[in-house]
Amino acid sequence: MTASQIASPSLVAIAQTTCQAAQQLAVLPTETKNQALEAITQALESATDQILAANMADCAAAIATGIPKALYKRLELDEDKLRSAITGVRDVAQLSDPVGVVQIHRQLDDGLILKRITCPLGVLGIIFEARPDAAIQISSLAIKSGNGVILKGGAEAVRSCEAIVQAIHQGLAQTAIKPAVTQLLTTREQTLELLQMEQFVDLIIPRGSNSFVRFVQENTRIPVLGHAEGICHLYVDKAADLEQAVAIAVDAKTQYPAACNAIETLLVHQAIASDFLPRVAAALQARDVELRGDELTREILDILEAKAVDWVTEYSDLILSIKVVDSLEAAIEHINTYGSGHTDAIVTEDSTAAATFLAQVNAAGVYHNCSTRFSDGFRYGFGAEVGISTQKLSPRGPVGLEGLVTYKYQLFGTGHVAATYTGANARSFAHKDLE
Amino acid sequence: MTASQIASPSLVAIAQTTCQAAQQLAVLPTETKNQALEAITQALESATDQILAANMADCAAAIATGIPKALYKRLELDEDKLRSAITGVRDVAQLSDPVGVVQIHRQLDDGLILKRITCPLGVLGIIFEARPDAAIQISSLAIKSGNGVILKGGAEAVRSCEAIVQAIHQGLAQTAIKPAVTQLLTTREQTLELLQMEQFVDLIIPRGSNSFVRFVQENTRIPVLGHAEGICHLYVDKAADLEQAVAIAVDAKTQYPAACNAIETLLVHQAIASDFLPRVAAALQARDVELRGDELTREILDILEAKAVDWVTEYSDLILSIKVVDSLEAAIEHINTYGSGHTDAIVTEDSTAAATFLAQVNAAGVYHNCSTRFSDGFRYGFGAEVGISTQKLSPRGPVGLEGLVTYKYQLFGTGHVAATYTGANARSFAHKDLE
Numbered sequence: 001m002t003a004s005q006i007a008s009p010s011l012v013a014i015a016q017t018t019c020q021a022a023q024q025l026a027v028l029p030t031e032t033k034n035q036a037l038e039a040i041t042q043a044l045e046s047a048t049d050q051i052l053a054a055n056m057a058d059c060a061a062a063i064a065t066g067i068p069k070a071l072y073k074r075l076e077l078d079e080d081k082l083r084s085a086i087t088g089v090r091d092v093a094q095l096s097d098p099v100g101v102v103q104i105h106r107q108l109d110d111g112l113i114l115k116r117i118t119c120p121l122g123v124l125g126i127i128f129e130a131r132p133d134a135a136i137q138i139s140s141l142a143i144k145s146g147n148g149v150i151l152k153g154g155a156e157a158v159r160s161c162e163a164i165v166q167a168i169h170q171g172l173a174q175t176a177i178k179p180a181v182t183q184l185l186t187t188r189e190q191t192l193e194l195l196q197m198e199q200f201v202d203l204i205i206p207r208g209s210n211s212f213v214r215f216v217q218e219n220t221r222i223p224v225l226g227h228a229e230g231i232c233h234l235y236v237d238k239a240a241d242l243e244q245a246v247a248i249a250v251d252a253k254t255q256y257p258a259a260c261n262a263i264e265t266l267l268v269h270q271a272i273a274s275d276f277l278p279r280v281a282a283a284l285q286a287r288d289v290e291l292r293g294d295e296l297t298r299e300i301l302d303i304l305e306a307k308a309v310d311w312v313t314e315y316s317d318l319i320l321s322i323k324v325v326d327s328l329e330a331a332i333e334h335i336n337t338y339g340s341g342h343t344d345a346i347v348t349e350d351s352t353a354a355a356t357f358l359a360q361v362n363a364a365g366v367y368h369n370c371s372t373r374f375s376d377g378f379r380y381g382f383g384a385e386v387g388i389s390t391q392k393l394s395p396r397g398p399v400g401l402e403g404l405v406t407y408k409y410q411l412f413g414t415g416h417v418a419a420t421y422t423g424a425n426a427r428s429f430a431h432k433d434l435e
Numbered sequence: 436m437t438a439s440q441i442a443s444p445s446l447v448a449i450a451q452t453t454c455q456a457a458q459q460l461a462v463l464p465t466e467t468k469n470q471a472l473e474a475i476t477q478a479l480e481s482a483t484d485q486i487l488a489a490n491m492a493d494c495a496a497a498i499a500t501g502i503p504k505a506l507y508k509r510l511e512l513d514e515d516k517l518r519s520a521i522t523g524v525r526d527v528a529q530l531s532d533p534v535g536v537v538q539i540h541r542q543l544d545d546g547l548i549l550k551r552i553t554c555p556l557g558v559l560g561i562i563f564e565a566r567p568d569a570a571i572q573i574s575s576l577a578i579k580s581g582n583g584v585i586l587k588g589g590a591e592a593v594r595s596c597e598a599i600v601q602a603i604h605q606g607l608a609q610t611a612i613k614p615a616v617t618q619l620l621t622t623r624e625q626t627l628e629l630l631q632m633e634q635f636v637d638l639i640i641p642r643g644s645n646s647f648v649r650f651v652q653e654n655t656r657i658p659v660l661g662h663a664e665g666i667c668h669l670y671v672d673k674a675a676d677l678e679q680a681v682a683i684a685v686d687a688k689t690q691y692p693a694a695c696n697a698i699e700t701l702l703v704h705q706a707i708a709s710d711f712l713p714r715v716a717a718a719l720q721a722r723d724v725e726l727r728g729d730e731l732t733r734e735i736l737d738i739l740e741a742k743a744v745d746w747v748t749e750y751s752d753l754i755l756s757i758k759v760v761d762s763l764e765a766a767i768e769h770i771n772t773y774g775s776g777h778t779d780a781i782v783t784e785d786s787t788a789a790a791t792f793l794a795q796v797n798a799a800g801v802y803h804n805c806s807t808r809f810s811d812g813f814r815y816g817f818g819a820e821v822g823i824s825t826q827k828l829s830p831r832g833p834v835g836l837e838g839l840v841t842y843k844y845q846l847f848g849t850g851h852v853a854a855t856y857t858g859a860n861a862r863s864f865a866h867k868d869l870e
């Protein structure tokens with residue numbers, strides 16, 4: 001099945017144009033890409049009034065349809081928020097270029113040189129919620145990594161996104177990069193078509209609710225960077241420093257409960273349950289956390305009952321399920337059964353228990369004596385975060401700019417043929433790594 | 436949808452057992468894995484008579500059903516071939532352990548240390564044709580990389596594979612590794628079920644015909660390592676050394692025409708076509724290569740006509756399609772339109788043309804002045820090859836043992852919480868890379 005059979009001619013044309021523009025962008029040097037990012041920055045600054053006006057129109061329309069408050073806050077773009085997003089473009093220009101990094105440089109034989117070198121993926125498809133500043137950040141990350149990008153923002157932000165992409169196009173028009181590297185789709189139908197365009201789109205990054213990400217994952221054959229759920233656990237071992245464990249539990253649950261790296265379940269070793277549970281419960285309840293416990297927990301705490309569904313629920317809210325386990329192994333098994341492979345932590349002074357937990361828990365992040373909230377590209381020092389992946393294969397965990405590139409093998413010879421290296425008088429390969 | 440709804444109870448039980456055994460294997464040190472490989476080597480040596488007898492029974496049954504000669508040659512296991520496969524297990528023991536490699540070691544702050552460290556994937560599903568020595572090679576690569584493996588060999592090789600896996604189990608029974616890490620499926624129905632077991636299987640590696648690999652790719656949500664097609668090109672530029680170009684064309688087409696890295700199409704710049712084509716045609720026809728040309732080629736050579744289907748056909752045989760192009764750009768466009776992203780080469784003395792070709796051709800391997808036949812894990816110096824991937828995302832190209840591992844982020848603290856690094860008096864991260 002070719003894309004022309006399944007997508008509208010207009011979207012195929014858009015995708016082809018993006019591919020062509022991206023192919024030219026792919027070979028540009030770092031400095032040219034950084035100049036383009038500066039041109040975008042200035043164009044966005046010049047278009048501030050138009051962008052804010054477009055956003056006010058989006059906001060007015062959203063209020064008229066009764067948008068929920070949390071969504072409205074993401075949609076709304078005041079001057080500070082816009083300025084901060086524009087500053088973010090200059091920050092992206094400062095990041096190391098992920099393209100052209102030589103990962104392998106090896107002499108296979110005299111005059112036969114192998115290089116594995118990073119290169120752009122091609123075209124990214126980014127589907128995000130009604131959050132206009134995301135269009136600015138994503139476009140700049142795409143250009144820095146040498147990729148074309150087809151954006152589809154939430155419907156409520158369509159005017160804001162159009163104004164932003166128009167400014168980006170105006171900025172790029174002054175540079176060596178074709179404006180067509182950045183495209184904006186505006187209808188819901190186009191989102192579905194985009195997911196079928198594996199001929200033109202190399203990576204889909206969905207940003208939105210768990211159910212939306214799952215929908216994308218289940219409805220495309222294009223690789224998807226992202227995660228549907230963040231069901232993170234904190235296990236407090238029998239050898240834990242209990243004061244430390246209380247502080248980490250409070251941070252991991254309450255510091256930003258809507259984050260994917262916040263914990264949803266607290267596992268407590270039974271040997272310290274009667275001592276630890278009242279202390280952690282007091283600290284959490286003081287911060288308005290609703291607690292739900294299994295039977296053993298409820299023998300110690302007077303709280304709601306945790307049902308089966310609680311172990312597989314990402315509350316994204318001030319709610320925490322608690323379970324008492326009889327061993328480290330039981331904690332690991334619970335996590336590997338119900339977790340989402342995002343980030344799980346152990347608190348213990350027992351280094352053997354910690355090592356076992358870190359080795360056997362199957363998650364992108366496995367932590368010892370610290371909060372799960374550190375699971376984040378910026379905190380890891382990646383400079384930017386394009387997504388967090390909970391798949392087992394690489395890229396896994398928080399993904400920086402390196403998640404937007406791939407690599408190819410270049411082989412340089414002077415007439416070398418394989419026959420030289422086979423048969424009775426076969427010549428041997430040198431396989432000597434070079435600087 | 437859970438696996439228990441779609442797979443037979445027996446296969447679920449097998450997969451669960453493999454998962455558990457693999458979890459224990461995952462944390463074993465290199466030496467223990469190498470000892471297990473030595474135990475397997477000895478067990479296979481001891482079982483040589485039984486394995487050869489089982490293979491003779493397979494061969495007899497295959498002959499009775501009229502197996503094609505090429506398939507028979509792969510099925511047949513004589514003493515030499517078996518000995519060579521057993522030697523291969525010792526070779527795998529010599530390879531570097533891909534597990535436990537520290538890729539990032541970074542101090543985020545005082546006492547807060549991040550490590551990105553390689554770890555096994557979990558369980559591999561390997562579906563291969565009736566080629567019993569593959570079971571030996573694959574099992575040893577899986578153990579070295581700390582993974583469980585569920586094998587399904589071609590039906591014709593079932594007795595041979597059973598004898599091999601039985602010997603592997605006997606070898607493992609003497610070691611710290613549970614024999615259940617290696618499982619053998621024997622029915623065709625189980626193959627289909629295996630493809631649905633994303634809950635237990637982390638990577639599928641199909642080894643077989645193009646159509647079989649494509650079937651696997653289209654019928655599983657488990658990541659697939661492999662490639663359906665190898666449609667490789669050689670482009671002879673106007674600035675080519677024509678003698679070199681003839682030698683490379685002959686090697687790339689005839690040295691092993693059934694290989695995926697053999698060329699299927701020769702692209703020739705029109706400026707040198709009338710000089711080059713007769714020379715290359717004579718050399719190829721002397722080696723019994725059937726040539727099929729486009730219109731411009733046939734003005735110079737008296738050969739069959741290349742039709743549209745020829746540009747998308749992997750002949751895997753002594754057949755070559757030839758097209759005359761009017762520019763480097765036309766050659767790149769042809770390759771990016773009809774190629775399979777495997778390996779494509781340019782012959783030219785023009786370094787700018789070479790650089791453009793290597794940058795713009797979208798393939799795992801892009802070669803200058805050498806044969807496409809070098810695209811191979813052993814030739815690249817990987818020590819082993821678990822597959823060649825033509826997807827854009829990593830792993831791409833020939834994949835060694837590193838393709839069987841992933842990584843996780845380990846974070847070590849002493850009570851660190853995220854709140855310390857946010858808000859008005861936020862502490863800064865150090866982000867200092869350590870040795």
